[in-house]
Amino acid sequence: MNNTEKIKKSLNKRYRKEKRFRLLSLLAVLTGFACLFILLVDMIIKALPAFIQTEVKLDIHFDQEKLELAAHFEPEELQNANFRGLIKQSLQQRFPTVRKRSDKRALMRLISVDAEYQLRDKLQAEPQLLGETVPIWLLVDDDVDTYLKSDKQFGRVSQKQIAWITELEQQERFQKRFNYWFFQTGDSREPELAGILGAVMGSFYTLLVTLLLSFPIGVMAAVYLEEFAPRNRWIDLIEVNINNLAAVPSIVFGLLGLAVFINFFGVPRSAPLVGGMVLALMTLPTIIIASRSAIKAVSPSMREAALGLGASKVQVAFHHVVPLAMPGILTGTIIGLAQALGETAPLLMIGMVAFIVDIPQGVTDAATVLPVQIYLWADSPERAFVAKTAAAILVLLLFLVAMNGLAVWLRKKFERMF
């Protein structure tokens, strides 16, 4: 048997192996796709209920006596009036057979604790309603909401409550509407009241601080390293440092913030200021590395032309090199900020994990950020928070997609210039 025949004989088996290997590697790529697909679909399915909120229609009699208001009352007294009593009264009229105290309490638990404030706001806006009986849509409690959304497969409502819910349902007193509330409020212990606006604003202020610190420092450092730095050991050390910082676990930056910024310099805890400072340190390597490669890409002839016209090195750097490198620098900055927006662990270390209801108004107010809000909600026992968490995740992903899209657009737009 000569060599050609021997090789021919071996080839069948080898081609089968070839096919198997190729298939296997394609499968690996598809597995990656599948993971991404499952992750996204899972989030969307879980998030959908959060965008819908159930309301119940109750006939409310704005009874001055029940409200515990005198015949003539000051507008401020309305703040502390007994609106809860109105709801109680209305429910009792609807379900007159409920007598036991515990049952009455269970009945009240069908309605969100926020309902009384809804009534107060309504009366403040329309004072002529006093003494009238009007049907009003009120928020239901999250347990009822979840029960109605989950095809009645949810165990946190009692048999009695189910009976009442069914009765209300038969009278068509439930309606589902888009949950705009979710985008308008801060955090709450009650899932039906919790919103992400507080966290979004917290993220905004934090990223603002991050941008204001890391962008100038990063660009200046990159300009120095590319345009001015001598080649010596000190510069080598800086470069090694930058590369290493890019790979230090994020939680370590949180500890740095805790030990240095908070305990040593006394920067207020839980505030976007300290969060932004920590994230700025984390973002710096990304910005420096991106800016350096953008600056490197500016053709040397540009520098020589300017130097030849008698410009100083500083003028060359800031009048010519930096403007030309700006698209690349901005792309790197946006990518760095997108990473910072998704970062959670270091912020836990500096107290941005507190429960904060108010929407922050500035960089020194206590605040939380979107990813930390997700972490907090994911930890909450109420079933309704699962949907809220997934919805917050979708919002976060949306912001990230927008930022990365902007970076890609910038790169594409200015790609042709060079």
Place this chain on the structure above:
Amino acid sequence: MTTTNIEQKVNETWGKPFVDNAKISIRNMDVFYADKQAVFDVNLDIAKHEVIALIGPSGCGKSTFLRCLNRMNDTIPICRVAGDISLDGENIYDTNMDPVLLRARVGMVFQKPNPFPKSVYENVAYGPRLHGLALNRAELDDIVVTSLKKAGLYNEVKDRLHSIATGLSGGQQQRLCIARTIAISPEVILMDEPASALDPIATAIIEELIDELRKNYTIAIVTHSMQQAARVSQRTAYFHLGRIIEVGETSQIFTNPQHELTENYITGRFG
């Protein structure tokens, strides 16, 4: 002679492109890279147990031509070959032709030595092992030693068969690549400027080796050096801008070229 005269004469091949005992025969071969044509209507026979030298100025398509003879150009997606090329009468671009098997029959040595970053032994044993040419370790050892001996490298590396091949000198690396090729006993060996990256002494050794290998193999060698072509080959083909201008006995091409362009090239007027 004016330029127009030369232009008129490039469209046909001068000399004797065809032989009786052809190992590889090429008819009307065109090669394209995307829309750009690199080789134009080449007709040539390569005889059994001969060394044919392909000479010509750089960028004339001789390397492209060579790489088409064992379908190495398959790895370049934009490359397209037209015409008939047959090995022992079988069309190598036929759908039934297995490129892997073809390459086992038509080996190739490259311009820059490219040993694998493995030991000397593993470099030579690589092909035979994959093709199942040795039944056991002893047979494999035998193939490795024989191939190294044939490549004239055995005495230099017998003490370091298991040290890494990239540590050898350039000339040794190139002979290792030849040993690697002959370890699977191909019928044809294509050499793409095998000595261009080597010093004169290493080149001389390689040239001797090529002469030695002619007994068992058919060899096509692309070279920049006319002296080398004169020393190692029996026939020579001169390429110009993707065409074969003239083919003939090496002695005849170098002493008595018939085409103006060939004469210009070998007398050093351009190239």
Place this chain on the structure above:
Amino acid sequence: MNVSTLLVTLVALALFSYVFGKQRALSIAKHNRRRLHSIPSYYGYMTALWCGLPALLLLFLWLCFETVVIEQLLIASLPSDIQSLSSGQLSLVLNDLKLLATQDLMDSHTEPMKREAVQYLLSMQATSHSLRTILVLVLAFAGAAWGLSRVIGKTPARIWVEKVVLFFLILSSTVAILTTIGIILSLLFESHRFFGEIPPQDFLFGTKWSPQTALRSDQVGSSGSFGAIPLFLGTLLISSIAMLVAVPIGLMSAIYLSEYASPVFRSIAKPVLEILAGVPTVVYGFFAALTVAPFIRHWGETIGLDVASESALATGLVMGIMIIPFISSLSDDVISVVPQALRDGSYSLGVTQSETIRLVVIPAALPGIIGGILLAFSRAIGETMIVVMAAGLSANLTINPLETVTTVTVQIVTLLTGDQEFDSAKTLAAFALAIMLFISTLILNIIALYIVRQYREEYE
């Protein structure tokens, strides 16, 4: 004036100084162009810098040391019996006083001593604030005046301004080094205090981790033991599972994308895979805790296995998904560096593509791939959110992936979130854990970067 108003005022003053400086230079130039060393706007910059920089520096220093100084003064004013308290108790008292001061919580029940201290604190704060405003503004005006007086023809304003600019460039470039030093010092300092209480060998080689220090001495099992071996083992277990998932999938993906895929498929598939790397880790944590872990538990039950609800397997699996794109893009990079000549050499011997990949390309790229894997591994052990949300808290000494384990990062988060006083061994332990984490990732990174650089130099 609060800090932000002060900052805005300073910026406005600096702008005015710029205009004045430039005007003055222009008026000199009007008489004689030759008399000016630099163009007028540089005199403007110079004046603005003189106005803004010293004032900003003063403000910055004031803000840095204000709290510390006031605290020291407050302590000095307190009765001696309080002063002699231990540092932990003293800081409790101080916190109490600060809380009273900020929240205006004093009423008739507050002890007179505290009332006095709080009033003293408030008055000091008020003094500090007004003093700060006055001094900063005075310095700004003085600086501007000095700057203006220097606007004379022979002042080399451009050179002076460029020197300042260069100083700031150098300062910016040292931030990276300062950060590293800050990390090392803060970790070393706090863990030094920890090792003062707990012997290092107990921490490094102890096998029992239960960081609850006793509230009462007679409590059972709350002596607080800080043996970190279960944490190290748990971290290794979860990271190893992650690597087992990510390395084959990532490497094979890289092979498909770089060797087999058509350019069109590659240009789509690469960014899609990289989306996986851009998903925030908190999202993976949620996915692991609420989707994957219950799924695995359920699946385990159907085949009769007892799977913990916070199993290491689920956590590691999801972490692996996160790491796939790291491995694939790093491997893709190094595979594309392997010279085509090696592939050609193999193909010319009649070797199939997969044989070439397995026997030539991958071995040649191996150093680079290993470097990438080390980087990914360092990422896995430092990963926090996935494990915090999906791994457990109980420090089991096990390598069974179906059980619950805890990791170094989980414990750091647990020890430092919630209301703990800062000085207890429990919180300091977090810093000792962090320094272990920092050192191990640092070593992994340095080795990985070194290997990758060597590898690239070999082929470039």
